Amino acid sequence: MNQILESSKKTQYSRLFRRFILLTMICSLAPLLLAGWAINIHYSRFAKERMEKMLRTRVEYHRKIIEFFLKENRTRLDFITQTHSIDFLTKKDRLSHIFKTINRDSWILTDIGIIDENGDHIAYVGPYDLMDKNYFNTFWFKEVMEKGSYTSDMFMGFRKEPHFVMAVIKNENGHRWILRATINTEWFRSLVEDVRIGKTGEVYILNKKGIYQTSPGSDGEIMTLASGFEGEIHDGVKFRFLETGVGDSQTRKIVCETWLRDPKWLLVVRINETELFEEVRHANRAALISLHLSALIIFIVTVFITRHMVSVIKKRDGEVERMNRQLMQTGKLASIGELSAGVAHEINNPLAIITTERQLLQDAEKRTPITDEIFGKQFAESLNQIDTQVLRCKHITRNLMKFARRTKSVIETVDVNVFIREVIELMEREAKSDGISFKSILDDKLKPILSDPSQLQQVVLNIINNAIAAHEDKGYGMITIATCLSKDKTGIVITVEDTGCGITDEDIEKIFDPFFTTKSPGKGTGLGLSICYSIVKQLGGNIDVESDVEKGTLFTLIFPFKPPEALLNHG
Amino acid sequence: MIGSKILLVDDEEIFCDNMAKLLQNRQYKVTAVYNGESAIRELEKDNFDVVVLDLKMPGMNGINTLKEIKKLGLFTETLLLTGHGSVDAAIEAIRLGAYDFLTKPCEIDELVEKIEGAWRKKDGAWKKDLEEKLKKVVESPSDVFKLFD
Numbered sequence: 001m002n003q004i005l006e007s008s009k010k011t012q013y014s015r016l017f018r019r020f021i022l023l024t025m026i027c028s029l030a031p032l033l034l035a036g037w038a039i040n041i042h043y044s045r046f047a048k049e050r051m052e053k054m055l056r057t058r059v060e061y062h063r064k065i066i067e068f069f070l071k072e073n074r075t076r077l078d079f080i081t082q083t084h085s086i087d088f089l090t091k092k093d094r095l096s097h098i099f100k101t102i103n104r105d106s107w108i109l110t111d112i113g114i115i116d117e118n119g120d121h122i123a124y125v126g127p128y129d130l131m132d133k134n135y136f137n138t139f140w141f142k143e144v145m146e147k148g149s150y151t152s153d154m155f156m157g158f159r160k161e162p163h164f165v166m167a168v169i170k171n172e173n174g175h176r177w178i179l180r181a182t183i184n185t186e187w188f189r190s191l192v193e194d195v196r197i198g199k200t201g202e203v204y205i206l207n208k209k210g211i212y213q214t215s216p217g218s219d220g221e222i223m224t225l226a227s228g229f230e231g232e233i234h235d236g237v238k239f240r241f242l243e244t245g246v247g248d249s250q251t252r253k254i255v256c257e258t259w260l261r262d263p264k265w266l267l268v269v270r271i272n273e274t275e276l277f278e279e280v281r282h283a284n285r286a287a288l289i290s291l292h293l294s295a296l297i298i299f300i301v302t303v304f305i306t307r308h309m310v311s312v313i314k315k316r317d318g319e320v321e322r323m324n325r326q327l328m329q330t331g332k333l334a335s336i337g338e339l340s341a342g343v344a345h346e347i348n349n350p351l352a353i354i355t356t357e358r359q360l361l362q363d364a365e366k367r368t369p370i371t372d373e374i375f376g377k378q379f380a381e382s383l384n385q386i387d388t389q390v391l392r393c394k395h396i397t398r399n400l401m402k403f404a405r406r407t408k409s410v411i412e413t414v415d416v417n418v419f420i421r422e423v424i425e426l427m428e429r430e431a432k433s434d435g436i437s438f439k440s441i442l443d444d445k446l447k448p449i450l451s452d453p454s455q456l457q458q459v460v461l462n463i464i465n466n467a468i469a470a471h472e473d474k475g476y477g478m479i480t481i482a483t484c485l486s487k488d489k490t491g492i493v494i495t496v497e498d499t500g501c502g503i504t505d506e507d508i509e510k511i512f513d514p515f516f517t518t519k520s521p522g523k524g525t526g527l528g529l530s531i532c533y534s535i536v537k538q539l540g541g542n543i544d545v546e547s548d549v550e551k552g553t554l555f556t557l558i559f560p561f562k563p564p565e566a567l568l569n570h571g
Numbered sequence: 572m573i574g575s576k577i578l579l580v581d582d583e584e585i586f587c588d589n590m591a592k593l594l595q596n597r598q599y600k601v602t603a604v605y606n607g608e609s610a611i612r613e614l615e616k617d618n619f620d621v622v623v624l625d626l627k628m629p630g631m632n633g634i635n636t637l638k639e640i641k642k643l644g645l646f647t648e649t650l651l652l653t654g655h656g657s658v659d660a661a662i663e664a665i666r667l668g669a670y671d672f673l674t675k676p677c678e679i680d681e682l683v684e685k686i687e688g689a690w691r692k693k694d695g696a697w698k699k700d701l702e703e704k705l706k707k708v709v710e711s712p713s714d715v716f717k718l719f720d
Contacts, residue, residue, distance in 0.1 A: 351675070355677070359678070390676060394676060
């Protein structure tokens with residue numbers, strides 16, 4: 001029964017534990033995680049928007065740089081044609097001087113040349129042997145002749161390598177001549193790629209037809225057609241995502257496209273999305289790790305706090321249960337007390353009659369002695385037995401009466417240590433014959449208490465008697481009696497510890513119940529400890545028992561320095 | 572004292588009769604009644620040396636009966652028989668003037684001993700009273716008739 005109760009209590013506490021944890025989790029972790037995740041998502045979006053904006057700005061800015069570069073060079077050529085005559089420029093070393101001056105700081109131009117309206121080179125400075133080349137039929141020659149100024153797309157030309165040219169026309173004295181310069185492809189490529197971001201970033205330029213004007217890196221070669229080119233002209237920077245590769249190698253790229261004004265080239269900046277948002281993702285990860293770490297810490301702390309709380313509740317419950325048990329015990333004893341008084345009185349009357357009947361028989365036998373010897377002997381034996389059994393009943397009723405007794409306590413000052421020494425002295429001889437020795441550990445600093453010494457003696461003697469009886473089968477043992485100040489310092493504690501047979505868990509529940517005894521019939525009435533219990537309670541004290549089967553039993557008696565007010569007034 | 576007059580009062584009739592027989596066996600003159608009212612009536616009719624009174628009785632209980640006896644102002648001593656539970660009441664009875672008390676069940680010898688004690692007390696008190704009255708008669712012979720009050 002006890003085991004079932006214990007296990008049901010255990011289940012109850014573990015359910016309570018789980019509920020506490022769940023509630024705390026819902027109340028603390030759920031909002032934390034929700035807020036954490038919401039902030040994180042918001043921050044990610046915000047950070048991504050910032051990154052996109054930054055990328056757009058950089059691409060826009062870079063477009064302006066490229067445009068500026070191209071415009072500057074066109075202006076430069078225009079300036080030369082406007083400020084110098086063809087005669088001047090075709091004179092020895094003049095064009096070479098201009099070429100060197102332009103390339104003084106950086107190798108911007110690959111070559112420079114002057115071409116007449118027939119398409120023939122008049123002057124040329126550069127690494128190629130192009131003086132004898134005629135450009136009359138080339139597309140750029142036609143364009144410049146038509147438009148007056150022209151920047152070509154990349155083409156192979158006579159030199160058979162990708163390059164692009166800028167050309168301006170001048171009309172001088174009715175004759176037109178063209179100043180043409182080839183932009184250093186490498187220099188231009190490095191200028192374009194200057195905006196490259198990160199390891200996976202790619203920057204290139206496409207013309208209106210989608211031909212690579214600079215080397216695109218991984219996806220193709222210069223002057224080849226770019227795949228997926230739409231050719232739609234738009235203002236500003238267009239931002240789009242591009243899925244490349246398949247399966248595991250699939251990557252998502254961010255593509256920023258912006259059209260240059262002249263020539264109509266498309267500046268493309270591509271970067272892997274993972275790389276661009278790496279920092280955001282890193283920050284995200286760090287935030288999430290901290291968030292989850294905090295949640296974990298809260299969880300652990302919750303578990304610890306809850307465990308502590310449940311153990312406190314368990315302890316309190318235990319105390320309440322113990323108090324309830326004591327209350328029940330007191331109530332039970334009170335009602336049994338009332339009953340006992342009535343029962344004892346009712347038994348006493350027939351006992352008194354039996355006693356008088358026995359005495360009448362004795363009187364009659366005295367008057368008329370029994371002549372039959374056997375009958376006489378039996379008669380005497382029976383009278384003796386009646387006497388013995390009446391005495392036995394009388395003993396029981398006397399104990400019952402003591403139990404129910406509401407006599408006035410005689411309150412005196414009691415030095416507990418002196419009192420204990422007297423009790424030990426009283427019991428020592430009896431205990432010695434059973435092979436039991438006494439040991440006392442007395443706190444000499446204890447102040448005397450106000451109590452009823454005879455009742456105190458009755459309680460302590462009863463417990464010691466039981467302790468001696470607990471050694472019955474052993475034939476040796478020790479009874480340790482100790483005194484000390486109670487924990488709350490409002491009274492004294494007397495402990496009686498024996499090395500006897502101990503009390504089983506089942507018996508310990510009923511130990512203070514009247515008529516409960518483990519002694520053989522006729523040896524004990526089972527009223528001793530219940531009387532002790534009622535006396536201790538009457539004196540405002542407390543009695544508790546702990547026991548270990550085969551190891552021994554410990555009785556703890558607590559008495560206040562002052563008994564209850566009612567008892568003091570009564571006394 | 573052989574021949575002393577004892578009034579036994581107990582609602583337990585068998586006990587009362589048995590006690591009466593036992594006391595009679597020991598040469599006492601015993602009257603047994605079973606309640607307080609009858610006891611008072613008997614005391615009004617006759618003189619008794621010792622009254623053995625049960626404490627717990629229906630109707631007029633031992634204490635009330637004792638009070639009534641005391642009101643009669645007789646030269647009689649009262650012994651109380653009680654169960655253990657009414658020791659407090661027995662002490663109260665002694666305060667009211669009872670000679671002593673005995674707890675039930677008791678041995679006849681014990682009761683006889685107490686009766687003897689009570690008789691001696693009653694006898695002493697009676698003699699002392701008589702001496703005082705005689706003294707008064709000697710001092711004032713006209714008071715001789717008061718001896719028979």
